[in-house]
Amino acid sequence: MPNVDAVLxxxxxxxxxxxxxTEELLGVLRRFRPRIEEAVGVxxxxxxxxxxxxxxxxxxxxxxxxxxxxxxxxxxxxxxxxAGIELPGDLLYEILDEEQQCWDRxxxxxxxxxxxxxxxxxQGIKRAICSNAPFxxxxxxxxxxxxxxxxxMEAVLFSSQSGRRKPAPEIYLEALDAVGVKADRALFVGDxxxxxxxxxxxxxxxxxxxxxxxxxxPPAGIPTIASLRDLPGVL
Numbered sequence: 001m002p003n004v005d006a007v008l009x010x011x012x013x014x015x016x017x018x019x020x021x022t023e024e025l026l027g028v029l030r031r032f033r034p035r036i037e038e039a040v041g042v043x044x045x046x047x048x049x050x051x052x053x054x055x056x057x058x059x060x061x062x063x064x065x066x067x068x069x070x071x072x073x074x075x076x077x078x079x080x081x082x083a084g085i086e087l088p089g090d091l092l093y094e095i096l097d098e099e100q101q102c103w104d105r106x107x108x109x110x111x112x113x114x115x116x117x118x119x120x121x122x123q124g125i126k127r128a129i130c131s132n133a134p135f136x137x138x139x140x141x142x143x144x145x146x147x148x149x150x151x152x153m154e155a156v157l158f159s160s161q162s163g164r165r166k167p168a169p170e171i172y173l174e175a176l177d178a179v180g181v182k183a184d185r186a187l188f189v190g191d192x193x194x195x196x197x198x199x200x201x202x203x204x205x206x207x208x209x210x211x212x213x214x215x216x217x218p219p220a221g222i223p224t225i226a227s228l229r230d231l232p233g234v235l
Contacts, residue, residue, distance in 0.1 A: 004235050006181035007120055008172070008200070010190030011131035011158075013213040015113045015149055015228075024102040026051055032095050039087050053083040055099070061134050067168035069159040072096075072134040100139040104146050110212065112228040117152035119232055128155040130166070130175035130188070132195065137161040154179050167199025176205075189231065193218050208234060 009015055029047035036044040045053070058079055061070055073089075076096055080087055087095075120127050129149070133140050140158045144150035155178035157171065164170040176183055183204030190196020190207075191214040200207040209218045212227040225231055 003185055004125060004187050004206075005185040006126040006128065006154075006176070006179045006187070007231070007235075008128045008130045008175050008179075008186060008188045008205070010166075010188075010192070010196050011129050011133065011144075011149075013191040013215070014110070014189060014196075014210055015129070016107045016109050016147065017213050018103065018106050018108070021102040021106040022051070024105065025055060025099060028095065028098045028102060029055075032091075032098070035091060036085065036087065039091055040085055044085065045083070050083065050085075054079045054085075062132075064134075064165065067165050069132075069163050069165050070134050072136060072160060075134075096136070097139065100135060100143070104143045107143060107147050109147050109149060110228055114148055114152065116228045116231055117149070121152060123235075125235070126154045126179040126181060127152060128157065128175050128179050129153055130157050130172060131159070132165045133158040134160050166195035167202065169199070169203045172200055172203045172205065176203075187235070189225075189228075191215070193222060197222055 012018065026047045029050045033044050033047065058076065061072070061075055073092065077092055080092065117127055129144065137158055137160045140160065141150065141156060144156055150156055155175060157175045157178060159165040159171060162171045162174050176186060186205045188196055188200035188205050188207040189210055191210055193209065197207040197209055208223045208225055210225050210228060211217065218224055225234060
């Protein structure tokens with residue numbers, strides 16, 4: 001792939017993986033339970049019940065096929081209300097922030113990611129994250145700075161900042177604009193065909209699927225690499 005001036009990356013299942021931090025999340029809910037009771041004036045459900053009725057259903061918003069991103073604080077508040085718990089906004093934000101710090105600690109950077117990102121930088125190739133994530137952008141930026149990925153990027157764009165989700169063209173174009181590179185001189189790397197191949201191709205980028213952590217194997221004819229360590233070989 002000659003004439004590549006920038007590589008845009010998906011985040012989850014491409015640069016990093018996660019394990020659901022059940023015990024840590026339960027610990028957060030237990031710590032906040034007295035404040036929740038004080039706010040609502042009645043006994044709060046047990047932490048396990050709150051995890052099951054509030055937090056787990058929110059996972060659907062992470063995998064949403066919609067091209068419009070949700071306001072996560074709004075859906076978060078609505079999830080608590082559906083569970084019969086109406087909390088003030090500042091307390092909701094505190095709880096969510098503590099939860100997201102659990103995810104910050106749960107993230108595992110791909111074994112080859114930092115080395116390959118550093119190699120790209122040494123070649124003068126710009127690097128950016130362009131990824132779907134509904135969580136508040138300030139929390140996502142903290143996560144990528146904490147795990148070392150962010151410092152190796154010229155730009156970081158999550159759908160919660162853009163308001164649009166892949167494969168909406170706007171989010172790719174925003175990321176390209178952030179690094180100052182035209183679509184035909186950029187490569188997109190991700191794990192999903194719709195969001196990380198078809199979407200980028202529709203705006204004029206080249207694309208390759210990294211299968212190392214992908215949930216589904218891409219169909220025949222889709223360019224692939226087995227791991228991020230193979231990326232330099234296709235540039």
